[in-house]
Amino acid sequence: MKGMLNGLIAVIALVLTALSFWEYQRSPDNTMWLIGVIVFLIVMLVFGGMFLSGRVNKNDDVHITE
16 A cells, blocks of 8 residues: 555645646746646655556566566
8 A cells, every 4th residue: 555655645745736837927026836737746756666666576577578
């Protein structure tokens, strides 16, 4: 369940990043939207990385021939 929660948070942060960027494009004089884009992008990268690292099977050996 923890891995799915990380994925869900990453998707929500991606949506918030897109919305913040869209609002920043509409009003470029407001830098709070730009700060929101940066913060949500970092959150998305962190939680997306945690989600993807949990999906790797660490007990199984992967060979080039497989």
